[in-house]
Amino acid sequence: MIHSKDALRHGQRPTVELVDFCNLQSTLLRNLLVRYMEERRPGVDHGTFVGLARELAVVPSESESAPARPIPGRVPARR
Known part of the structure; x- marks a missing residue:
């Protein structure tokens, strides 16, 4: 995980x-x-950007069975 201390020490990380x-x-x-x-x-x-990267790039493991989050503005599919 990249922390804000690292950003201060090393500058902003490339995408x-x-x-x-x-x-x-x-x-x-x-x-x-x-x-x-990009x-x-x-x-x-930068803080928002790092958080977005973290949210989008992290793939949950099979042991983490979190329910899918609905996409704002989309109607859920009928079952």
């Missing part, structure tokens, strides 16, 4: 480094995430 920290298995997903994050970076402060 690739923030995404690679999460060790995504899929190269396609990694590259897509890096491109998306587009978002100019519009947010």
